[in-house]
Amino acid sequence: MLGLAARRAVYLVPVLLAVTFLTFLIASLLPGDLAFAILGDQATPETVAALRHDMGLDQPALWRYLRWLAGVLQGDLGRSYRTGESVLDAVLGRLPVSLELMVAAEITAFVVAIPIAILCAARAGTGFDRLATGIAFAKLSIPSFMVAILLIYLFAVQLRLFPATGYVPFGEDPLGNLRSLVLPALTLAIGEWPVLMRVLRSDMIATLQEDFIALAKAKGLRPRRILLVHALKPSSLTLVTVAGINIGRLIGGTVIVESIFALPGIGRLLIGAIYTRDFMILQGVVLFVAAGFVMVNFLVDTLYALLDPRIRHGH
Amino acid sequence: MVAGIAPIDAYPIVGPPIDPRASRKGTRGEEPAMDAALRLTCLARIIALSVVAFLPVGQAAAQKQGGSITVGLELDIAGFDPLKVGVFDTSGNMAASLIFDTLTHLDENGEAQPKLALSWTHSEDYKDWTFRLRPDAKFHDGTPFNAQAVKFNIDRQKDPKNKCRCAFYIANIKEVEARDDLTVVFHLTDPSVTLPKLLTIPSSNFVMQSPTAMLAKGDDYNRNPVGTGPFVIKSWTAGDRLVLERNAGYWDRTRPYLDRVVMRPLPDSQARFASLEAGESDLIWDDEYDSDNILKAKNDRALKVHEYVGSGATVYAFNTKLEPFDDVRVRQALVMAIDRKKMSQALTNGLSRPATNPYGEGSWVKCTDDGALPHDLGKAQALLKEYGKPVKFKTLVTATPRGRANGQVLQQFWKDAGAEMEIEQVDQTAIVTRAFARKFDLTPWRIVDLADPDPQMYANFHTGSPSALANYSNLDLDKLLEHARATADPRERTEDYCAVSRLLNKEAIWFWTFQNTYYAIAKAKLKGLPKLYSGVIDVSPTWLE
Numbered sequence: 001m002l003g004l005a006a007r008r009a010v011y012l013v014p015v016l017l018a019v020t021f022l023t024f025l026i027a028s029l030l031p032g033d034l035a036f037a038i039l040g041d042q043a044t045p046e047t048v049a050a051l052r053h054d055m056g057l058d059q060p061a062l063w064r065y066l067r068w069l070a071g072v073l074q075g076d077l078g079r080s081y082r083t084g085e086s087v088l089d090a091v092l093g094r095l096p097v098s099l100e101l102m103v104a105a106e107i108t109a110f111v112v113a114i115p116i117a118i119l120c121a122a123r124a125g126t127g128f129d130r131l132a133t134g135i136a137f138a139k140l141s142i143p144s145f146m147v148a149i150l151l152i153y154l155f156a157v158q159l160r161l162f163p164a165t166g167y168v169p170f171g172e173d174p175l176g177n178l179r180s181l182v183l184p185a186l187t188l189a190i191g192e193w194p195v196l197m198r199v200l201r202s203d204m205i206a207t208l209q210e211d212f213i214a215l216a217k218a219k220g221l222r223p224r225r226i227l228l229v230h231a232l233k234p235s236s237l238t239l240v241t242v243a244g245i246n247i248g249r250l251i252g253g254t255v256i257v258e259s260i261f262a263l264p265g266i267g268r269l270l271i272g273a274i275y276t277r278d279f280m281i282l283q284g285v286v287l288f289v290a291a292g293f294v295m296v297n298f299l300v301d302t303l304y305a306l307l308d309p310r311i312r313h314g315h
Numbered sequence: 316m317v318a319g320i321a322p323i324d325a326y327p328i329v330g331p332p333i334d335p336r337a338s339r340k341g342t343r344g345e346e347p348a349m350d351a352a353l354r355l356t357c358l359a360r361i362i363a364l365s366v367v368a369f370l371p372v373g374q375a376a377a378q379k380q381g382g383s384i385t386v387g388l389e390l391d392i393a394g395f396d397p398l399k400v401g402v403f404d405t406s407g408n409m410a411a412s413l414i415f416d417t418l419t420h421l422d423e424n425g426e427a428q429p430k431l432a433l434s435w436t437h438s439e440d441y442k443d444w445t446f447r448l449r450p451d452a453k454f455h456d457g458t459p460f461n462a463q464a465v466k467f468n469i470d471r472q473k474d475p476k477n478k479c480r481c482a483f484y485i486a487n488i489k490e491v492e493a494r495d496d497l498t499v500v501f502h503l504t505d506p507s508v509t510l511p512k513l514l515t516i517p518s519s520n521f522v523m524q525s526p527t528a529m530l531a532k533g534d535d536y537n538r539n540p541v542g543t544g545p546f547v548i549k550s551w552t553a554g555d556r557l558v559l560e561r562n563a564g565y566w567d568r569t570r571p572y573l574d575r576v577v578m579r580p581l582p583d584s585q586a587r588f589a590s591l592e593a594g595e596s597d598l599i600w601d602d603e604y605d606s607d608n609i610l611k612a613k614n615d616r617a618l619k620v621h622e623y624v625g626s627g628a629t630v631y632a633f634n635t636k637l638e639p640f641d642d643v644r645v646r647q648a649l650v651m652a653i654d655r656k657k658m659s660q661a662l663t664n665g666l667s668r669p670a671t672n673p674y675g676e677g678s679w680v681k682c683t684d685d686g687a688l689p690h691d692l693g694k695a696q697a698l699l700k701e702y703g704k705p706v707k708f709k710t711l712v713t714a715t716p717r718g719r720a721n722g723q724v725l726q727q728f729w730k731d732a733g734a735e736m737e738i739e740q741v742d743q744t745a746i747v748t749r750a751f752a753r754k755f756d757l758t759p760w761r762i763v764d765l766a767d768p769d770p771q772m773y774a775n776f777h778t779g780s781p782s783a784l785a786n787y788s789n790l791d792l793d794k795l796l797e798h799a800r801a802t803a804d805p806r807e808r809t810e811d812y813c814a815v816s817r818l819l820n821k822e823a824i825w826f827w828t829f830q831n832t833y834y835a836i837a838k839a840k841l842k843g844l845p846k847l848y849s850g851v852i853d854v855s856p857t858w859l860e
Contacts, residue, residue, distance in 0.1 A: 050478070082393055083399055152585070163590075260586045263555075264555035268554050269554065
C-alpha cells in the first residue's frame with residue numbers, strides 16, 4: 001500500500017512541472033504585453049523596453065520559467081505585478097473559501113446522487129427511475145450561471161432565506177458561514193449530482209445482475225442490506241473515478257460560481273489575474289490548482305485499492 | 316499628451332485646461348454666492364468657506380447621524396498606491412473618495428469648492444496656481460497634512476525612477492513648490508484655467524496620501540493606505556469586503572454622517588442587483604448595459620436610480636493611414652450608415668443617449684451646429700459606390716458580451732451600406748496595446764467625463780500626440796485646439812470647440828456613438844448622494860433617513 005502511494009507520488013513531479021511550464025508558455029503567448037498594460041498611455045517604445053527589462057520580460061521564456069521555478073522551490077512564489085501582494089499570501093488567503101465551497105458542493109452532490117441512484121437501480125425501468133433519470137438529463141443541460149441566478153432569485157430575493165452574495169468566514173460566524181455557502185454549493189452540486197447519479201445507477205444495475213447478488217437473495221438477505229452492503233461497494237469504482245476527474249470540472253465551476261456569488265476564492269483571483277495580465281498570480285493559482293487536482297486523483301487511485309483488493313495486490 | 320482610455324474603464328485624467336467660467340483675473344474660483352465672504356477678514360473667510368463648502372445645494376439640515384451602508388462595486392479594488400496600481404478604476408475611485416480627500420471638490424453646479432485647500436489664486440498667465448491649505452487636517456496616522464505632503468504626493472508620482480503610469484496624467488504639472496507649511500504652488504508647463512476643477516477627481520493623482528505611511532510601509536502600503544478622509548479602513552479582505560469606519564477626528568466636525576461603509580465587489584450584474592433587492596446592499600454601481608434592472612428599479616418605490624449625464628462619449632477611431640480609411644468618403648459613409656437610436660434600442664433598451672459630438676450634454680460646450688453627419692443609408696451606399704473598391708476591414712471589440720453586441724450591431728449597419736466588417740475580439744489590455752501601436756483598422760475608445768474638454772481633445776486630436784489614434788494631422792485643427800487652451804473667454808472657447816466638432820465630423824476620423832451616462836441604484840432611504848462626476852459614486856456625504 002505504501003509502495004503504491006510512493007510510486008504515485010513520484011508521478012506528481014513531472015505532472016506539476018509540465019502544467020506550470022505550459023501555463024507559463026500560454027501566459028507568454030497571450031496577446032497584450034504586461035509592460036503595455038502597466039504603462040498604458042504612458043507607453044512609448046523606450047519606457048516599455050525599460051520596464052520589460054526591469055521585470056525581466058526581455059529574457060527568454062524558458063529562462064524566466066526556470067527563475068520562477070527556482071523561487072518556488074525556495075518557497076518564494078513572487079509578488080503580484082499589480083498590487084505588490086505576495087502571491088503565496090494571495091493564494092493561501094483565498095484557498096480556504098474555494099476548498100470549503102468545493103467540499104460542500106461535492107458532499108451535497110453525493111448526498112443527493114447516491115440515494116437516488118440506488119433507488120433507480122433497484123427499481124430500474126419503473127416510473128420513478130425514468131423520472132429521476134429524466135430530471136438528471138434535463139439538469140445536465142442547464143448551465144450553472146442560470147441555476148445560480150434562479151436560486152438567488154428564489155431563495156435570496158423572494159424567500160430571503162439565504163444571502164444572495166458574499167462570504168462569511170467560519171471563525172467569524174459559523175452559522176453565517178454555512179448560510180453563505182448554501183446557494184453557491186447548491187449551484188455546483190446541481191451540476192454534479194446528475195453525473196454521479198447516472199454513473200452509479202448504471203454500475204449498480206450491472207452489479208445487481210451478478211451471481212453473488214443472486215446468492216445473497218437466495219440466502220434470504222433483506223433487499224436493503226443487499227443494496228447498501230453487497231451491491232454498493234463494488235458499484236462505486238466508476239463513481240469514485242468520475243468524482244476524482246470531476247474535480248477539474250468543479251474547479252472550473254467555482255470560477256463562475258465565485259464570480260456570481262462574489263465569494264473571495266481562487267476562482268475570482270484567477271479571473272482577475274487573467275484580465276489584468278498579472279502573470280505571477282496566474283502562475284501561482286495554476287500551480288495550486290494543478291497540485292490539488294493531481295493530489296485528489298492520487299487519493300482516488302489510493303481509494304481504488306481500498307475498494308478493490310485486486311488493485312492493491314497488483315492484479 | 317493625455318488621453319481618455321479604451322472602451323469601458325474611465326480613467327480620470329488631467330492636462331492643461333482652461334476654465335471658461337473663471338473670468339476674473341487673479342481671484343479664487345469660488346461661486347458668486349461667496350462674494351460676501353470674500354470681503355471678510357482672512358480668518359472669518361476660512362471659517363465661512365469651510366462651512367459653506369459642505370452644504371450641498373438644496374439640502375436642509377435634515378442629515379441624520381449614524382448607521383451603516385453596504386455598497387456593491389463592479390470590480391475588486393487592486394489597492395491605492397499610485398506606484399502599484401497606476402490609476403484607480405471606478406471601484407478604486409469610489410473607495411478613495413471615502414479614505415482620502417482632494418484639494419478641491421465639485422459642487423452641484425460643477426464649480427470647484429474648497430476641501431483640503433481653502434482658497435486659491437493664479438498668475439495672469441494661468442501657469443502658476445497658489446493654494447492656501449486647511450490648517451486642521453491630519454492623516455489617519457497622525458501625520459499633519461501640509462504643503463510638504465502635497466509636494467511629496469505629486470513628486471513621488473512624477474519621479475522618473477518610480478516609472479508610475481500615473482505620471483502621464485500630471486505631465487502638465489512642472490513642479491510643486493511648498494512655499495510655507497500651508498501654501499503650495501503648482502507650476503504648470505501650459506496654462507490651465509480649470510486646474511482647481513481637475514483636482515477634484517478622487518483619482519490616484521489627486522488624493523492626498525500620508526507621506527509617513529508611504530515611506531514606512533513600502534510594498535505593503537498599497538493595501539494599507541492612509542488618508543485624511545472621512546472614513547478610516549477598519550478591515551479589508553481582498554475580493555470580499557473593505558470595511559470603513561467613521562473618522563472621529565475628521566476636520567469637518569459635522570461629517571461624516573454614517574458610522575460605517577462596507578464596500579463589496581460584486582462582479583455579476585444580476586447578483587449585484589439581487590443583493591440590493593434582498594437588502595444586502597444599500598447602493599450598487601450599474602451601467603446602461605444592465606438596462607433591465609435600471610428600468611425595473613425606476614418603477615420600484617423603495618429604490619432610487621441616480622443618473623448623471625456627463626460630458627464625453629463612447630467613441631471609435633479610424634486608422635486614417637490604412638486603406639480603406641485613408642479615403643474620407645468611406646469614413647463618412649460608415650458614420651452615416653449608423654442609426655444610433657436603433658443601436659441604443661438593440662443594446663440598452665434605449666437607455667443610451669446618442670452622441671453627435673465629443674462633448675455631450677453634460678459639457679459646458681453647447682454647439683448650435685456641431686456638424687454631425689445625418690443617418691442616411693442611401694447617401695452612405697452612394698459614397699461607397701463612388702469609392703469604387705470593395706470596403707473590407709476589421710473592428711476591434713472587447714471579448715465580452717457587450718463588446719460583441721456592439722460589434723454585431725455595427726456590422727449589420729455597415730453590411731446594409733455595402734461594407735464588409737470583420738469583428739476582431741481581443742481583451743481590453745490588448746485594445747490599449749494595439750491602439751497605441753496603431754495596429755488596428757477601427758478601434759473603440761472613450762472620452763471620459765471631465766470638467767473641461769481641453770485635456771482630452773488636445774490629446775486625442777493634436778498632431779503628434781500619442782493618443783491621436785486616427786493618425787491624422789490637420790493644421791487648422793491644431794490651431795483651434797491650441798487657441799482653445801490658451802483662451803479664457805468661454806464664448807471664444809465654445810466657438811473653437813464647436814469648430815473642432817464640425818471639422819471632426821466632416822473629416823469623420825473618429826465617430827461618437829453614445830454619451831457617457833453614469834448610474835447608481837440606491838435604497839430610497841439613502842439621501843445626499845452627490846452627482847456622479849466622472850462616474851465616481853461618492854457616498855461620503857450621504858446619510859440614512
